Each structure stands twice: as C-alpha cells, then as structure tokens.
Amino acid sequence: MTASGPEARYRGMYLIRRFEETLLDMFSQGLLVGTTHTCIGQEADAVGVIGHMRPGLDQVVSNHRCHGHYIAFTGDLAGLAAEVMGRSGGTCSGRGGSQHLCRDGFYTNGVQGSIVPLATGIALAERERGDGAITTVFIGDGTLGQGAVYECLNMASLWRLPLLFVVENNRYAQTTPVELAVAGTVPDRARAFGVDAAHVASTDVEEIHAVAGEMVEHVRSGRPAVLSIDTYRLRAHSKGDDVRDPAEVDARWATEPLAVAGARLDAARRAALEADADRELAEALAVAHASPVAVLDEALA
Amino acid sequence: MTASGPEARYRGMYLIRRFEETLLDMFSQGLLVGTTHTCIGQEADAVGVIGHMRPGLDQVVSNHRCHGHYIAFTGDLAGLAAEVMGRSGGTCSGRGGSQHLCRDGFYTNGVQGSIVPLATGIALAERERGDGAITTVFIGDGTLGQGAVYECLNMASLWRLPLLFVVENNRYAQTTPVELAVAGTVPDRARAFGVDAAHVASTDVEEIHAVAGEMVEHVRSGRPAVLSIDTYRLRAHSKGDDVRDPAEVDARWATEPLAVAGARLDAARRAALEADADRELAEALAVAHASPVAVLDEALA
Amino acid sequence: MSPPRCGAELNRGLHEAMAAFPAMYVLGEDVLDPYGGAFKITRGLSEAFPDRVITTPISEASLFGVAAGMAIRGLRPVLEIMFGDFITLGFDQIVNGISKFREMYDDQVTLPLVVRTPMGGRRGYGPTHSQSLEKFLMGVPNIRMVAASEVHDLAGLMTAAVADDDPVFLIENKVMYGRPNLRPVDGRIGELDVTESGGPSPALTFSGSGFTEAAATLVAYGGMVPIALEAATALIMEHEVFCEVVAISGLLPLDLDPVLASLSRSGVVVTLEEGTLTGGIGAEIAARVQEQGWDDLRRPVVRVAARDGIIPSAPTLEDAVLPGVAHVTRAVLGAVGARA
Amino acid sequence: MSPPRCGAELNRGLHEAMAAFPAMYVLGEDVLDPYGGAFKITRGLSEAFPDRVITTPISEASLFGVAAGMAIRGLRPVLEIMFGDFITLGFDQIVNGISKFREMYDDQVTLPLVVRTPMGGRRGYGPTHSQSLEKFLMGVPNIRMVAASEVHDLAGLMTAAVADDDPVFLIENKVMYGRPNLRPVDGRIGELDVTESGGPSPALTFSGSGFTEAAATLVAYGGMVPIALEAATALIMEHEVFCEVVAISGLLPLDLDPVLASLSRSGVVVTLEEGTLTGGIGAEIAARVQEQGWDDLRRPVVRVAARDGIIPSAPTLEDAVLPGVAHVTRAVLGAVGARA
Ligand SMILES: Cc1ncc(C[n+]2csc(CCOP(=O)(O)OP(=O)(O)O)c2C)c(N)n1
Ligand SMILES: Cc1ncc(C[n+]2csc(CCOP(=O)(O)OP(=O)(O)O)c2C)c(N)n1
C-alpha cells in the first residue's frame, strides 16, 4: 500500500473482502479446487499492520490465511487470483496455490508455525544488510501451540532482530476454541522471552494501525516485538467447515472491519471507493481468467 | 530414597559424588569408553527434589546429566555402574549407556528436550490412572531452547497435569553461557503458560528440599509447576571439555553441596556416613565388575 | 447393498476399538464432535467416550512424545495427525523416541500406540498438504507401518493396530476416505479374482479370472491400489496384457511373500507409489525383490512414483507429477516389451 | 609429511570459504572459540570472523528454518548440527521448507545454505548419538547431499558446498575427524590404484594395481570407506579375491556412473552403509543398479548395513550391530561364491 489514510485503508479492506467473497463464490460454483482460508472479518489486521511496511524493503511472512496480507502488501490481485485458479500467470505459476505464495519480499507456507523460523532468518539477514528493513510474521492463535514460535522469540530477543510477530487471535484454530488450546496470554508469552508486546482487541483498522505503528517503530529501532490482536473470523475455517454457534458469529458481524471503518465515511465517498475497488478487482479477475492453465514445463518435468 | 532427613540427604549426595568421581577416574584411566555427564556440584537438586518422590508410584524423567537423579530415585548403583561399563548386568543390559536409562518409573534420553513430551504423556497417563502419582522432569538451562518445552508447558497447563518441571540452571549449556542462550527468566516463561513457578538459587540441599516440597504438594493437588534452581556444574561438561575461567569454577567449590550440608554435621557422624557410603559404592562396583561384558543376544541379533 | 465408504469403515473401527480397549485414548487436533476431525474419521467418538478423546493444541512435535508417554504407562493412545505432511514435525520423537524406547530400555517397556494420518494428493491442496511421506518411516526400525487401501478390511486394520503392543503407523489416504470400501465377494472384486492373506496386515492379490500366468506383477499400496486396478483393467482391455495386482498393507515389516509368489507367475515386478521416487518405498521393494526373487526376474524391477519435486497446487500440474493410470500402463507396457 | 587430519581439513575448508564468500555465516551450538564446536571443526572461525559466526540456543528445529531465511535473503549460512541424530528435529523445516521454497516459489528465490553434521557410531555414545540418519535425507527432493570420507579432498568438498546455490547437506563422520585425510599420490593410495572423477562430489575408484577385472564392486561412502578398503585388502590377502571399491561422495544426486563403470568390470555390486538396512541408501543404489546395470549384473546386488534396530552403547554390542570389516568380507565372499 503506497496510498495511506483512512480512505485508502477502507478501500484496501474492501478489496480484500470482495476478492475473498469472489473466491468463495467460485468454490461453491465448483470453479475452484483445493482449499482456501479467507480472512473475512480480519481485514483490519492486514491493512492496519501492513500499512507500515515499506515496499521493496520490508519483508512479510504469512501463513495459510494469507490473501489479505498478500493483497495489502503487494496489491497483486491478478497474480493471486491466477495462482488460486491454477493458471500460469499466478504468483508462483500455479505451483503454490492459496497457501504458498511468494512475491517481492512476501512469503507464506501452509504448515502452521513452520514459517516463523524462516521469518527469523530473514530478519537476521536484513539486520546484517543494515538497510533498516524489518520483517513481519503473522500467526494465528492456534499456531501458538507450535514450539518453533518460542524458539524464535528467544532467538529474536537474544539477537535483537528487527522482527515483528503479529498474533491474530480470532478465537479459533479450525474448530478449536482458544480456551482449549492456549494457556496464559500472548503478551505474557512474549515478555517471558524478553520481547516487548502490545495488545489490542479491535476490528477498527484505525486503532490497529495506530498500535501497529508504535510497534513497527520499536522494531525498526532494532528490537523484536509482538503485536497481539483479538479479532474474529466471520466465515468458515476454509470452505464450509464451521461448527460455531451461528448466533455467536452473527453477533460479530456488527463490528466487522468494513462496518466500523465505513461508518466514518461519507456515504457517497464510500460508494465511490467501493466502485473503484470493484473495477480494479474485475480487471484483475479478467487478467487471471485470460491466463492459460498451468502446464508442466521443462523445469518441473 | 526411603530414608529421609538431613543425614540421609548428605549421604545421598555423597554417594552420587563419589560414584561420579569414580567414573571420571575410570575414564581417565581408559577403562570406560563413550561419554558421561557428571552432576558434580548439582547433587543437591537430585537429592532435594527426588526426596519427595514416592518410589513405586511417582515417575521421574531425566536427561543426559542423569546419574544423580537415577541414584537418588532408585539407589541402584550397581546397575548404573554396570550400564556405563557396558556389562550385561547394567540397568538396560548395556544397550542404553550413561544417557539412556530406564528402571522402575525412571527414564532418560540423550536428545535435549525430547523427553519433555514423554514426561507429559506419562503425567497424563498417571492422572487417568488416578492413584495420585506425579511425574517430575529435569531439564537444564540450555534445554530451554527447545520448543517442545513450551508445547508441553502449554498442554500441562491446559490439561492440569500432575507434572513438575525442574530446571537446573547451571549457567552453561556445554560451553554456552546462559546469557547467550536464554532470554527472559524461567519463572516468567512458566507463568506465561499459566504454570506456577518457584525459584531458588542455592546449593543447599535443605533449602531446595523445602521449596521442592511445596511444589510437589502443588503438583499432587493436580496442577503442573516449574521449579527453577540456580546451581553450578563443577566439572567439565562431559569428560574434559571445559572452557570456563578456572577462577570462576574454583570460587564455586566453596559452596558446593557437600560443603554446605556437611558443615552442619558433626565431624565423626559425617565420617561415618561417608564410610558407610564408600562401602556401599565399593560393593556395587564389585558387583558391576563381576557382571559379564554385554553380548548380542537373540533379541538384538 | 452398496458398500460403506472407507472413511466410515475406519470410523467404525475406531468405535469398535474404543469399546474393546478401555485403555484406548484418541488424541489429535479438532477431533471433538461435532467436527470429528478434519476428515471426520473420529466422528462420534467424543460423544460416545467423552473422557477418552482429547483435542490438542497444534503441537505435533510433542504429540508424538505425549502418545509415547501414555503408551509407556499402559494406555493405548491413537494419535491423529491431520495431514501426513506433518509427521515431519514429530520426526525426532519418532526416530529418537518411539522407535527406541522398548529396545533401548531393554524391553522393560512397551509402546502400544497408533499414529493415524492421511497421505496423498489429487485434491489440489498444494505442496505442504499433498505429500506421501510414508517413505520416511520406512527407514525407522522397531515400528510397524500399515497402509490402508480401499480393498482392505479397514475396520479390521484399525482394531488390529490398536491391539498391537508395538507402535503402529497407520497410513490412510485422503482420496480413499470418500470412496467405497470394496471387499471381496466370493473371491472376486469386480471382474478380478482375489486372494487375501492373513494376519494384521493382509495383502490382496488380484488376477484375471482363471489365469495362472501373468505378464507382470503390480505392487501397490494405499492410494495407488485403485490406480493399479484401473491400469490392470485398461491393460487387459486395450492391450491384452494380463497383470496381477498385489495390494499390500504391510509396509513394516514389508510383506514381500505375496509379491514373490506373484513374481513366480509373472517374471516382472512394477512397484507403484504416490510418493517421490528417490529413497521411496519402491526402492526397498526393488532391492528385496531382486535379492529374493532373482531367479524369477526376467528383467529389472520398474518403479513408478511421483516426480522428485514438489507437488504443485494447480490440478494440471499435480496430475502431471503424480503417477496416474497412464503412467502405470506406460511403465508396464515398457516392462513387458509391448507397444504402447 | 604426514597427511593432515580430516577434521583439520574440514576446518581449513571453512576458513577458506569464509574468506572467499563475504555472505557466508556459520551458526550452530557451541561454535565459538576457544571451543570451536563439539568436534572442533569450526575452531578459529569466530576469532577470524567475529561478526559472521553465531552461537545458537539448542533449537535445532528452528535453526534449519533460520538458515533458510538467511539464504533466501542472500546470505550463505553454514549450519552445524552437533550430532547428525538431531536432524530429525529439523525434519519439517527440511522437508516442508528447505526442500520446497525454490521450486514452490517458482524459482523466485534460491537457498544457498549448507547443513554440516557428523553421523556415525563406533564411539560408544549410545542410541541417540551414534546413528547414520542420512538415509532420511535420501528421500527429500531438491536438496544436494554430499558424504565426506577420508579419501576425499575435504577442504574442497566444503568450499564447493558453500559455493552451491542450492541447499547442500554435508554428511561428515565422527570417526573420520581424527583420521588422516588420505589423498591419492601418483594415482595411488597405499597399495591401491585410484581414479577420481570430477565435479563438486567426486567419486574415487580403487582397484588392485594393474587389474582390469574384479570379483566385485564395493560401493561405500562416509565412514564405510576405510572399512571397505580394509575389507578389500583382507580379501586380496586372505582370499585372493580382488574387488574394486567405489568411494562415492554424491548421494543426492546419486553418483551412479562410477558404480556402473566398475560393475561392468566386476558383475557384482555390494553396497555398504553404516545406517540401518531397511529404507537405507543401499536400497536406492540397489534399485538403480539393477535397473541401469541389469545386463552387467551376474547376481543380485547385496546390501551390507547395520542391523535394523538401536545402536547400543556397550562397545561389544555396538560392534556386533554395526557393519565392520568382517561383515563386509563375509558378504563379498558370499556374493562371489567363495568360501569364507
Ligand atoms: C502443523 C500444522 N498442523 C495442522 C494444520 C492444519 N491447520 C490448518 S489451519 C489450522 C488452524 C490454525 O489456527 P490459527 O493459528 O488460529 O489460525 P486461523 O486458521 O484461525 O487463522 C490447522 C490446525 C497445519 N496447516 N499445520
Ligand atoms: C537436541 C540436542 N542438541 C544438542 C545436544 C548436545 N548437548 C548435549 S548436553 C548439551 C548442553 C545441555 O545444556 P543444559 O540443558 O544446560 O544441560 P547441562 O548440560 O548444563 O546439564 C548439548 C548441547 C543434545 N544432546 N541434544
């Protein structure tokens, strides 16, 4: 995201939302195979945090639920769409699919926790390069179960790595409520390793953006930090697997990020932003659709 | 250890000390091959904590530096000596050697951190059995680097396992000072996972025994706990590899466990206890020496 | 009556075993009802046996060791690893723990534990959720490994695994879950004659009805079994090449006898696996077949496997790298010297 | 001049590579001076290059990923894993990370990293510190694996590994460290003629001086190389059986050409490895040799390996389960049909 400010952030979240809704539609029409994990309800995290990243310099490492982070960081809707559709024009030419993306300093992997060591190594390399880049790694509440997270908190702390851990606690890991999987608190876990932490329970992109800004400055000064965000996932874990109480989910729609941020916008301005984003999305999808189906090339044969 | 009280604890520590000094002698005479890790200087941990274990009921899981724990728990000097000597009468018939012991609810393994999940599973099984047994797992400061420790702190906390983690912080992992390997503090790491913790910096077996008693009661009531002990290793990491400042090591001999506990004993009584322990050790070593060299039996062929 | 689905049969096996073994526990991620595991194989268990089903954090590395500890103390844990790709996280616990404890501790302990996990691709899940990593277990001593396939008695494989006093790795298959569990009726499945060996990990040998000779022996397990059968049928129909298919389930110990028996009739062995070629299960089979069946072999053992590389996400790419019916028929025709 | 020790040569290779590659970093447990690593292979590096040697916590699982992250961003990390037994802890990072990133990310990144680790027993270290687990890397696509042995140019192997733009696993050997690094002089090492192939992972072929035929080809790598040479000498001296020994260093990709060349002279292949038999490196070699060298093979490939089980601590037990000279000569004599 080069544009900034509340309008740009609203538009960014809207774009992610519409992109992912489109994916879910395509799945239900049988136009896509494989899997996908949407961040619908959590867009404020991606946009709020990544708004502080410097393109071409900073590094972002994400997980299975990565579309929002990817779009916020790269703006590359067409590449992502083509990738999920298995087209040769995809971000990774169809090799990676929804969970395995890479472009211009953005990396994801589908094994929970596995990417945290990668991010730690990237942060170490960036520190050695000395050009002020920071690395941000996103994990979910469930991924706090993985020991690698603590190995890396420890190393990041010992080695003073410019690494920001963002924990998106959406209250569930697949179907497992956080109470059954996470003892203690996220900030305490960070501080136990000498890593500073901030906590925000919000779907307001402006609030997240403000806290993230503080943490990013902290990290840029050469110390790791943890940003813990309490949020909520509004759609199924992947495509249709949802065993939560529908009433619980419904209640959360009232505070979803677009509603919160959109309410502050002038209605006409909001509609214009949305129309503009819809047009961008439509163009990107057209590009993706025009891309040929991936075929095994020599490199893979 | 069935006998209890300061005299029994002194004698227990003395026995461990003499046993391990004998091993080091045998190594320097070329009578032993392989490796060994002595707990010389740390005997108060083994004796102070394990004095609270109920033989035949409680379970003890240890690591590479396990002789003291083993002797304190089982009293089986002959079996351990024979095991280290590669004799068929060894604890594991020579299969395991110094770091891989098993007898009557005692288990060790040579991979740092690997035994913590085992201990967690054992504690879970014991809880299900419902006979009030607790499980104690010993790890070193360096082993705090392993993610499995935190995975298990989390599970022990969530599942309310009767599991006592004892961290013996002897300030070094092999040659690495704790400052280069462990960020934050041990009690904070425990509490971050909702696990209660106590900390004691002491080589006084009575002080450790007292604090351990409180933690053991806590664990018997059905909650995990961490006992963090600051101690010091007085001999090399294994046989001869020591890069510490000799002056630093020398200074620590003044407060070594036998000196601290022995000073409280009447000199004659102390000598008698030592003589008695020497006799026990000599007998055990004779038994071990008489045991035939291990040969591959059908089971292993 | 249409046959039950494989997933349902595995689930039935778990229910039966839970009833039969009071010390059995099920643990894994998201195994509780109403979800019942990502592939629903544990469905109904937590309702029927609430105290013996444990949902866990995402801590695969430790879960293997937790199961080992439970087993050492007399329980019979059955650990579900949601995707077989994640056994790598527990590999230290497998190699340096589960594989060693009983022998290293001089047989003072036993480890009656089961690890169940689905392997395999063909669902577009991409590089980290589509692999067949059982190859890495093949080199682990002191464990048993059983590969379930749609022609095996799946409930029976499950209860046998739980009954075993040694660690058993039960390799399931994602595609299989939704397919019918085909069992021999009157010695036949479909058009083919079937003989089934006994024991906890039986093999099924398929042959053209009435034929006592064959042009080749296809050795398959897991998700390659239906592909082998389809290829065998295509080879008969389109090329008049009659093959035997040996669907083994015993990978550790490797159940070679039915393969050698079939080799004595065919003279040619083709191994099939969905995992990548190098260092695969087919290598061990080939090494043993040439050693033990040398006199019967008319030509070298042929291995059909996935290309050595990632399993891409795009369906077109995935199809190209994973061994399918066309790969198998091509390999067999090459081996028997027929024209494709 | 007596030859330098292998450990010193590896250390020299690290020093040379550090000087040649400003992006090279060394990381691992206890690698700092004056200790210089548990086997002293990193000695002197932290004094010479204080900013590029990083001592780490005991966090093997993550260290592999840290190295991957460093490599992806242009550094050349060399990770020391203190004992090869602990690569299991990083197996997820190896299989689902290091092996995949370049290909999965559509060649947008490279991973010029090296993992160095000693394998092997015969030092009485017991079940968790004596294994030869390179077998598990054999099934991992997209990595290179090089096995160092005492007849290879060890400093050269090291610098070649650092220079490689793909991940290289350099398998060292504990016993080797203390032994002299024997290099051919005038085409000979000791009594045997030697030819050496080129490239970053050369193979050395040893034959009886002046002989153009051989009774068998012994394929060895790592710690089995001196045992193979000793066995070959014993077979000549005591049984008048002349073997060729092919000491390979290229395990991934598997360097089969010198083996096939020797097979064409001997007709018999015996594979040697210190790891346990099943699912071992020998299986892959056997599978390929019978496939590619069928016409030259006079009898099945024989595999010599460790017993499938733990490596016990007692020296008497360890000797019995690990393949030694006697195991090799017995296997060769069996294979060539001579009486022992
Ligand atoms: C190592 C590993 N175990 C299990 C899975 C299967 N899985 C995918 S997402 C997920 C839940 C992750 O929960 P969380 O970290 O909270 O992220 P969220 O899905 O809520 O965004 C699980 C268990 C996985 N991908 N990797
Ligand atoms: C996973 C693993 N990595 C490395 C080693 C080698 N090693 C043995 S003991 C040790 C240091 C352990 O330090 P600490 O936990 O503090 O225990 P201490 O030796 O001080 O008792 C190391 C690195 C090992 N055994 N296991």
Ligand SMILES: [Mg+2]
């Ligand atoms: Mg979550």
Ligand SMILES: [Mg+2]
């Ligand atoms: Mg220590």
